[in-house]
Amino acid sequence: MIFPPIADYAFLSDCEVSTLIAPDGSVEWLCLPRPDAPSVFGSLLDRTAGSFRFGPTNSTVPEQRRYLPGTMVLETTWHTPTGWLTIQDVLVMGPLEDHRRAGYRRSPGDAISQRTLLRIATCFDGRVEVEVNCLPLFEYGKTQGEWQFDGPGYDRAKMVQGDLSLILGGSIPLGVVGARCTGRTTLEAGDSAYVAISWDNGVPTGLDDALGKLRHTEEYWRDWLSMASFPDHRFRPYLERSALALKGLSYAPTGAIMAAATTSLPETPGGERNWDYRYTWIRDTAFMLRALHGLGLNWEAFDYFAFILDAMSAGKPGAPWDLQIMYGIGGERDLTEHTLDHLSGYRGSRPVRTGNGAFDQHQHDVWGMLLDSVEEHIRGGGQITPGVWAHLAELVDTALERSAQPDQGIWEMRGEPQHFVASKVMCWVAADRGARIAEGRGDAAHAARWRAAADALKADICDRGVSDRGVFRQHYDTTDLDASLLLLPLMGFLPPDDVRVRATVLAIADELTEQGLVLRYRVASTDDGLSGEEGTFSICSFWLVSALSMIGEFDAASALFEKLLSFAGPLHLYAEEIDASTGQHLGNFPQAFTHLALIDAATRLIEAEQVRAATRLDDGIEEYMR
Numbered sequence: 001m002i003f004p005p006i007a008d009y010a011f012l013s014d015c016e017v018s019t020l021i022a023p024d025g026s027v028e029w030l031c032l033p034r035p036d037a038p039s040v041f042g043s044l045l046d047r048t049a050g051s052f053r054f055g056p057t058n059s060t061v062p063e064q065r066r067y068l069p070g071t072m073v074l075e076t077t078w079h080t081p082t083g084w085l086t087i088q089d090v091l092v093m094g095p096l097e098d099h100r101r102a103g104y105r106r107s108p109g110d111a112i113s114q115r116t117l118l119r120i121a122t123c124f125d126g127r128v129e130v131e132v133n134c135l136p137l138f139e140y141g142k143t144q145g146e147w148q149f150d151g152p153g154y155d156r157a158k159m160v161q162g163d164l165s166l167i168l169g170g171s172i173p174l175g176v177v178g179a180r181c182t183g184r185t186t187l188e189a190g191d192s193a194y195v196a197i198s199w200d201n202g203v204p205t206g207l208d209d210a211l212g213k214l215r216h217t218e219e220y221w222r223d224w225l226s227m228a229s230f231p232d233h234r235f236r237p238y239l240e241r242s243a244l245a246l247k248g249l250s251y252a253p254t255g256a257i258m259a260a261a262t263t264s265l266p267e268t269p270g271g272e273r274n275w276d277y278r279y280t281w282i283r284d285t286a287f288m289l290r291a292l293h294g295l296g297l298n299w300e301a302f303d304y305f306a307f308i309l310d311a312m313s314a315g316k317p318g319a320p321w322d323l324q325i326m327y328g329i330g331g332e333r334d335l336t337e338h339t340l341d342h343l344s345g346y347r348g349s350r351p352v353r354t355g356n357g358a359f360d361q362h363q364h365d366v367w368g369m370l371l372d373s374v375e376e377h378i379r380g381g382g383q384i385t386p387g388v389w390a391h392l393a394e395l396v397d398t399a400l401e402r403s404a405q406p407d408q409g410i411w412e413m414r415g416e417p418q419h420f421v422a423s424k425v426m427c428w429v430a431a432d433r434g435a436r437i438a439e440g441r442g443d444a445a446h447a448a449r450w451r452a453a454a455d456a457l458k459a460d461i462c463d464r465g466v467s468d469r470g471v472f473r474q475h476y477d478t479t480d481l482d483a484s485l486l487l488l489p490l491m492g493f494l495p496p497d498d499v500r501v502r503a504t505v506l507a508i509a510d511e512l513t514e515q516g517l518v519l520r521y522r523v524a525s526t527d528d529g530l531s532g533e534e535g536t537f538s539i540c541s542f543w544l545v546s547a548l549s550m551i552g553e554f555d556a557a558s559a560l561f562e563k564l565l566s567f568a569g570p571l572h573l574y575a576e577e578i579d580a581s582t583g584q585h586l587g588n589f590p591q592a593f594t595h596l597a598l599i600d601a602a603t604r605l606i607e608a609e610q611v612r613a614a615t616r617l618d619d620g621i622e623e624y625m626r
Helices: 207-226 236-248 282-294 298-313 365-379 386-402 421-440 444-464 483-490 499-511 538-550 554-566 592-625
Strands: 010-013 018-021 026-031 039-041 051-056 064-067 074-080 083-094 112-135 156-161 164-170 174-177 180-188 192-198
Touching: 010 083, 010 236, 018 083, 051 074, 051 083, 074 112, 083 207, 112 164, 112 207, 156 174, 164 174, 180 192, 192 207, 207 236, 236 282, 236 592, 282 298, 282 365, 282 592, 298 365, 298 386, 365 386, 365 421, 386 421, 386 444, 421 444, 421 483, 483 499, 483 538, 499 538, 538 554, 538 592, 554 592
Parallel strands: none
Antiparallel strands: 010 018, 018 026, 026 039, 026 051, 051 112, 064 074, 074 083, 083 112, 112 180, 112 192, 156 164, 164 192, 174 180
16 A cells, blocks of 8 residues: 655644544554554554544545644545545544543643544535544554444444553444444435544544534634734744644643654655654754744743753652753653564655664753753743752753763764764853853852853854854864754854854855755765665754844745745645655654744744835835935
8 A cells, every 4th residue: 555645644633642644534643542652553654553544435535635724623525426525533622520630740721632533524515425444453553452342332332452442433333343343324415424533431422512522622722822923924824833733742741742743754765764753852942932932822831841840850860950862751761762673664664663762862952952941931931940040050060061072963963973063052052041041040150150161162163163164064073064053043152144154054055955955964974873865854944044034145035935835745734854856745744843943934034024124114214205
């Protein structure tokens, strides 16, 4: 069977789990009971690893797919030889229970996951036969269960596998054959039918109940989105979808936000660059808080920051604040990598991995990202206690101490450690933000010491990190470029009008791109410990938009941003990478960091547009007055 393009998957979430639905109506990725747990439907990574299809019989290509505006409700329209049909898919949100759910450390607000995937079909012209075909396979496709009827009728079946209990039910008569549950019915114009699978006995009791749950979930998402602030601009739909994607990647019990919803979607189809991204990276933190606060989503920002503090403070005995580069969504520190050799991988891309072997790497950017996020947290109205400040001060000192050492770099190189310029810049960020926070707290001693250390480190980076042609380099022992150098203006290391910053941004635009889209680095000249090629990194392309805008190259920035928007998936979602020659999305999906970078780039462009418009108006008034 053919795998759908990565960008064609729809992403649904209830902030406890997430799922990917293929264009033909098959649920091909759902992990239970957490998004980092083993899959129950895993045909995303092997066509025999379980799926759940609900759609018209003998029709697999839909007429149209969209999210209902302002929601994470998927609507698919089908045109069959006999009629027209819509199917609405949703992970149901509903009212809180009387008791607190196990594992919840954050407030869920006014609604909480009902642990149910609901699918409602409506025929609006002619007549259409719809079918149900549900085959769960546990432990990433290794283990099968057995469906049993649950009750006197044909409308409900149950499967128990270990601690997980699945209930499939609805208004369609079902039949059971071992691990598979099937059903079909014919709908006339005006008829509706539903099917739902629940892992907490949440199957609707009838069609009216199902429609009510759908309406409640729609209202939840629109109410949530209404709490944010978006500009009245043509980029607004992309900003809204990015915000919804970030919310969908959040894990409500702890406040964590995953880097992506998937594991092992390849950076190169058929290659080995396949990683598990269902974790939280400290690297994302500063951009996450900046984006959330910038959109007015302060509650999510505070919950996310609280998760980061929880994860750091529950560390190793004797060293609880020994900062890792990533954590599990429950705050787990041990993310040992394993391979699932029984899975063929997406389009033959192996190995399929769980866990992430980079979790214990030394990457010096983490301290800078963390301290920048602390400052953003304070700027957004948050506070930190004296005890937390004492630990943060230790981390600033650690960053300065480690800044003289080589590391694996921001891209988690699996080759030899190097003196990466971006890593050292982020150590400078740790000292700079630490000094600024200390000044705000009246801690003059720390502020003075860290400011002096930051100045000395900046001088060293500018001396050793710039090549003979006046361009910042990937690391001290090369002249190669690296897209992480775009962080220099973005993180305020040097002003955008600095001649070296401008030269570096333009060099990356000219020399580290394929058809205008940005590579992280040149694989052929960088020892990353891996084989094969990779696509252009969407994060880096959006960073280039931001950097070009900052150095005054507005037209180039705007053109690149419009080009990137043209590469968006059909549902305005982005994977990690884009193949510049085909437009194909590669890597895990949807990717939080890409949507964070999109938000930053769009925000900077909109602000630049407003400045230009105001300047033109002022010039026009001045000319008129003459």
